[in-house]
Every structure is written in structure tokens, then in C-alpha cells.
Amino acid sequence: MPRVHFNYSQIxxxxxHALYSALGQNIAVGTEEVDAGRVFVKxxxxxxxxxxxxxxxxxxxxxxxxxxxEAQAVSLVLAFGTDEI
Amino acid sequence: MPFRDTIEGYRRAxxxxxADARELMEPPTRDDQRSDAKKRHLRxxxxxxxxxxxxxxxxxxxxxxxxxxxxxxxxxxxxxxxxRGMQPVKNIARTAAGHQIAYLVQLTDLESKYTGxxxxxxxxxxxxxxxxxxxxxxxxxxxxxxxxxxxxxxxxWLQAKLGA
Numbered sequence: 001m002p003r004v005h006f007n008y009s010q011i012x013x014x015x016x017h018a019l020y021s022a023l024g025q026n027i028a029v030g031t032e033e034v035d036a037g038r039v040f041v042k043x044x045x046x047x048x049x050x051x052x053x054x055x056x057x058x059x060x061x062x063x064x065x066x067x068x069x070e071a072q073a074v075s076l077v078l079a080f081g082t083d084e085i
Numbered sequence: 086m087p088f089r090d091t092i093e094g095y096r097r098a099x100x101x102x103x104a105d106a107r108e109l110m111e112p113p114t115r116d117d118q119r120s121d122a123k124k125r126h127l128r129x130x131x132x133x134x135x136x137x138x139x140x141x142x143x144x145x146x147x148x149x150x151x152x153x154x155x156x157x158x159x160x161x162x163x164x165x166x167x168x169r170g171m172q173p174v175k176n177i178a179r180t181a182a183g184h185q186i187a188y189l190v191q192l193t194d195l196e197s198k199y200t201g202x203x204x205x206x207x208x209x210x211x212x213x214x215x216x217x218x219x220x221x222x223x224x225x226x227x228x229x230x231x232x233x234x235x236x237x238x239x240x241x242w243l244q245a246k247l248g249a
Contacts, residue, residue: 003197034191035171053209053231061205075196076187077208 006037006073014067015039015074022063023047038075049081056081090154090178092144096247099140103240106134106233127229128220134236135186135213141243142189143177148247149194162192187211201242209235 012031019029019041027045034040041060048056056079064071088094109130113122143155150158155178162174174192175182182188190211196202209232 003194036197038191040187040191052228053212053235054205057205057208060208074204075191076204076211078187078212079208080212 003036004072006039006070008033008037008039008073011037011070011073012039014070015041015064018063018066019043019060022066023059034075038073040075041077043077043079044082044085045079046082048079049083051081090156092147092247095140095144095147095155099137099144099240102133102140103137103236106130106132106137106236109133110229110233121223124223124226124229127224127226128217128222131213131224131229131232132215132217134233135210135215135217137236138186138210138213138239138243139184139189141240141247142186142193143183144247145193145195145243146177146189181215184215186213195243195246199246203238203242206235206238210239 012033015031016029019027023043023045024047027043027047030042032040043060048059051059057077060077060079061071064074064077067073086097088098107130109126113126116122119125146158146162147153147155150161152158152161159174159177166173175188177183177189177192187207190196190207196204213232
């Protein structure tokens with residue numbers, strides 16, 4: 001399967017927007033460019049406190065899937081509650 | 086047998102650490118009547134389970150780069166990254182970066198090569214940190230069970246990608 005290349009500077013703001021739109025403004029989002037213009041994301045939010053790892057991942061990916069095919073540009077998301085950091 | 090920085094060395098270490106982790110999920114034989122008997126080793130189990138994934142990713146990187154050791158894999162990764170104008174790879178053989186599952190998996194070609202790459206699963210396992218060894222709070226049994234199930238899913242998937 002050929003590796004798809006993404007334009008990080010175009011996709012990164014869309015990723016941020018999708019996360020803030022779905023999860024609210026009281027989250028902290030960190031992003032980093034990885035191979036092929038992909039976006040590595042870290043999200044911290046108090047709303048994740050006490051949630052299972054599965055539920056945290058489901059919440060962030062539900063937000064990111066609003067990007068449609070561009071969600072493929074997100075390589076990995078780490079989601080933490082404020083009680084974990 | 087002393088540890089060798091090779092595919093087989095990392096695979097053997099992965100098998101041992103996962104066995105250790107599973108053992109820590111079982112009721113203890115020492116002080117087994119203490120009120121915390123059912124959960125006092127859970128964080129230790131999660132901590133050791135994370136190394137299973139780390140070791141397998143390092144084994145996979147050695148295989149991916151068609152070299153003999155992780156040190157050689159880093160050199161070859163750096164050559165490729167330099168050609169693409171990317172930052173050199175962090176020292177994953179001897180420093181804390183080598184304990185970051187999220188960093189290691191993003192150095193591999195697993196996502197682009199295999200349709201079965203599960204980003205949610207890797208996101209959950211990638212939240213592991215070697216600093217869990219410092220944590221003294223107890224963990225819910227379900228949390229530890231879920232984490233070890235995730236690690237087992239990664240092991241089953243990744244072992245199949247590693248040659249015999």
C-alpha cells in the first residue's frame with residue numbers, strides 16, 4: 001500500500017478545529033508533525049477524568065471522523081484526563 | 086542468556102515481560118489475606134506489560150530496516166529521514182525516547198503497510214509510560230485488565246508481522 005502524503009500545515013488547523021468544536025474550549029491540544037505530513041495529537045481534558053481508555057479514544061475519534069477522509073492524516077492520538085498528568 | 090540488541094533479543098524479552106505482567110494480575114501468594122491483595126500488583130502488571138509492546142516495536146524496527154541491531158536500525162532510519170529533510174531519530178536504544186510507545190510506533194511503517202492497523206488500539210497502548218513505576222496509587226482491576234487485553238491484541242497482531 002503506497003504511503004499517502006498529507007500537507008501538515010493545512011491539515012493541522014482542521015484537526016484542532018474538529019477537536020475544539022466537539023469537545024469544547026476547555027481542552028488542551030498538542031500537535032506534532034510525523035512522517036508523511038501526518039499529525040500526532042495529544043489531548044488533555046477534565047472531561048476524560050475517570051473515563052476508560054476506550055471511551056477516551058472513542059470520544060476523540062468521533063470528533064476527528066467529522067474530517068472525513070482527512071482523518072487519515074491523524075496518525076495517533078493520546079488522550080488524558082487532567083487527573084493523569 | 087545475556088540480552089542482545091537484536092530481533093530475537095527483543096522478542097524474548099517481550100515474551101518474558103508479558104508473562105511477568107500476567108502473573109501480577111493473579112492473586113498473590115505473599116500476604117494474600119491483606120485487604121489490598123487483589124489489586125496491589127496491578128500497576129506493576131501494567132508497567133511490565135508496556136515493555137512487551139516496546140520490545141516488539143524495537144524488534145519490528147530492526148526487521149523493517151533489514152539490519153541486525155536497533156543501533157543499526159537507527160542509523161538507517163536517520164539516512165532515510167535526512168533524505169526527506171526530517172529531524173534525525175531520537176536515540177531509542179539508550180534513552181527515554183526508547184520507552185515511548187507512541188514515538189516508536191510512528192517510526193514504523195505499520196500504519197501504511199497493514200490495513201489492520203488500529204489507531205484507537207495504538208492510542209490506548211501508546212498512553213503507557215515507563216514512569217508508571219513511580220505510581221503508588223492502586224488501579225481498578227478493570228483498568229488493568231483492559232490494558233493487558235490491549236497489549237495482548239498488539240502482541241498477537243505484531244508477532245504475526247515479525248518473521249519466524
